[in-house]
Amino acid sequence: MDYNLRYQTKQKFISRLWILAISVMIVFLPGHGTSRASDPSPTQVNSLQELVDRFDSSSCRECHEQIFTQWEKSHHSRSLMGINDYIFIASYLKKGPLAIPSGEKATKKNFPCFKCHFPQIEFATDSVAAEIAKAALDNDKVTVRKLNIGCLVCHREKSVVHGRPDMNAIYGNNDIKDHPETPVRKSPLLKNSLMCGQCHGLGPNLEFETPVQCATLYGSYLHAYIPSGGTETCQQCHMPGGDHYMPPNFNNRTELSERLRNSLPMQVRALAYSFQPKEEDIRPMVVVNTKIFSKAGHRIPDG
Numbered sequence: 001m002d003y004n005l006r007y008q009t010k011q012k013f014i015s016r017l018w019i020l021a022i023s024v025m026i027v028f029l030p031g032h033g034t035s036r037a038s039d040p041s042p043t044q045v046n047s048l049q050e051l052v053d054r055f056d057s058s059s060c061r062e063c064h065e066q067i068f069t070q071w072e073k074s075h076h077s078r079s080l081m082g083i084n085d086y087i088f089i090a091s092y093l094k095k096g097p098l099a100i101p102s103g104e105k106a107t108k109k110n111f112p113c114f115k116c117h118f119p120q121i122e123f124a125t126d127s128v129a130a131e132i133a134k135a136a137l138d139n140d141k142v143t144v145r146k147l148n149i150g151c152l153v154c155h156r157e158k159s160v161v162h163g164r165p166d167m168n169a170i171y172g173n174n175d176i177k178d179h180p181e182t183p184v185r186k187s188p189l190l191k192n193s194l195m196c197g198q199c200h201g202l203g204p205n206l207e208f209e210t211p212v213q214c215a216t217l218y219g220s221y222l223h224a225y226i227p228s229g230g231t232e233t234c235q236q237c238h239m240p241g242g243d244h245y246m247p248p249n250f251n252n253r254t255e256l257s258e259r260l261r262n263s264l265p266m267q268v269r270a271l272a273y274s275f276q277p278k279e280e281d282i283r284p285m286v287v288v289n290t291k292i293f294s295k296a297g298h299r300i301p302d303g
């Protein structure tokens with residue numbers, strides 16, 4: 001009924017609407033090349049569970065078992081948990097410019113960190129931010145561990161930089177029309193370092209009421225590694241063969257030490273000699289020359 005009414009109204013005024021639409025285009029098109037006003041703005045959910053469900057990666061596991069297992073072990077799969085499984089965001093909610101008297105009082109403004117640690121927040125209302133703040137302050141690890149940089153964050157949200165991604169597609173390296181559930185579209189930047197640079201930072205994030213600075217490694221990659229002749233992308237070094245584990249993994253100390261030994265090789269040259277200022281006075285001397293090389297495509301450590 002409602003639909004019919006709307007349909008008739010649409011029929012009646014269709015020509016007027018066209019005129020209106022054209023004049024709107026004329027008014028807005030010139031000089032609005034970079035405007036995103038015409039992109040459909042994402043709808044927002046009211047509960048954390050809905051947000052988690054919307055970005056749930058578990059359905060991908062069935063067919064992409066190996067990638068899923070690699071991702072599950074990566075820092076991306078627990079992007080609000082710090083080293084050794086602690087909820088780092090809690091201390092910022094207790095003290096400093098982002099602090100709040102209680103979880104319920106939190107809004108999205110308390111979470112500039114989510115720009116990179118949990119970009120899905122864009123699809124949620126302030127009440128979801130309050131739920132997360134409450135979970136963080138209650139040290140509710142079961143809830144906070146569910147919040148991650150999952151498959152759809154990279155393979156949809158971060159796969160295009162001009163305009164909004166197609167919400168009915170997944171983005172990959174190729175077009176796959178018959179992909180189960182949703183077609184795969186070729187992303188223009190999945191293989192590009194900018195893909196990672198969107199979160200691995202360039203500098204302070206001054207767009208927030210409380211500006212923050214965290215990871216800035218992409219700046220070092222662009223301004224130091226590339227100008228000195230570097231040719232590899234983030235993906236070539238960190239995702240060989242499409243591996244989604246993306247080390248270093250700071251929770252695995254043995255593996256981390258081994259990786260750093262290989263990526264920061266040390267060259268030591270030594271010369272031993274004796275110095276005899278007087279007849280009875282023989283002093284053993286040594287010259288040690290040490291050089292540490294870095295195989296990384298940017299400064300380390302970062303952040």
Ligand code: HEC
Pocket residue numbers: 057059060061062063064151152155170171172173174176179180184
């Ligand atoms: C029922 C099985 C199935 C499910 C479920 C599934 N996929 Fe796939 N997917 C495939 C197959 C088969 C291919 C094509 C072969 C390949 O490249 O692995 C593919 C390809 C892809 C590609 C493109 C690879 C390329 O060539 O660039 C991406 C990205 C992808 N899937 C992501 C996902 C994500 C994310 C999910 C979960 C939302 C998912 N898939 C769920 C079967 C599945």
Ligand code: HEC
Pocket residue numbers: 075081082083088089092112113114115116117198199200201202205212213214215216217250302303
């Ligand atoms: C511009 C994107 C960005 C913003 C904004 C951001 N971070 Fe980060 N953060 C990262 C990235 C990327 C890493 C991991 C890579 C690195 O450290 O170089 C990281 C790492 C961390 C780590 C280390 C985690 C671990 O497991 O070792 C902590 C803690 C952290 N961030 C806290 C915060 C807090 C708190 C805020 C907000 C006040 C914040 N970040 C804002 C991108 C960001």
Ligand code: HEC
Pocket residue numbers: 057060061064067068071076149150151152153154155172173190191195235236239241242244
């Ligand atoms: C941090 C971002 C990120 C996350 C999270 C992520 N991917 Fe990827 N994925 C990439 C990038 C980048 C590539 C392209 C790598 C390349 O071609 O060098 C890729 C490639 C792929 C491919 C194609 C592999 C191939 O060999 O061509 C599949 C399939 C895929 N991802 C599935 C998934 C699934 C499933 C998940 C979740 C379990 C996931 N990805 C999570 C960034 C991500």
Ligand code: HEC
Pocket residue numbers: 075076078079080081082116117119149153154158195196197198199200234235238239246247248249
């Ligand atoms: C949506 C934002 C986002 C994107 C896109 C992203 N990352 Fe990350 N990445 C993070 C955050 C946040 C962390 C830290 C999570 C934590 O431990 O709390 C991280 C952690 C890492 C780590 C582990 C080391 C560390 O300091 O925690 C590596 C390596 C890494 N990312 C590489 C990549 C590469 C390579 C790409 C591109 C293929 C990429 N990331 C894309 C946000 C992102």
Ligand code: HEC
Pocket residue numbers: 193196197200217218221232233234235237238247248249259260263295296297298300301302303
């Ligand atoms: C030439 C290879 C190379 C390139 C290119 C490269 N990395 Fe790295 N990256 C390394 C090495 C080597 C390390 C040292 C740790 C290790 O070996 O696991 C490292 C460490 C890191 C870390 C951990 C930083 C820390 O504080 O310890 C992050 C995060 C990271 N890389 C992300 C990226 C991103 C994002 C890009 C692209 C903008 C990138 N890397 C480009 C080789 C590379």
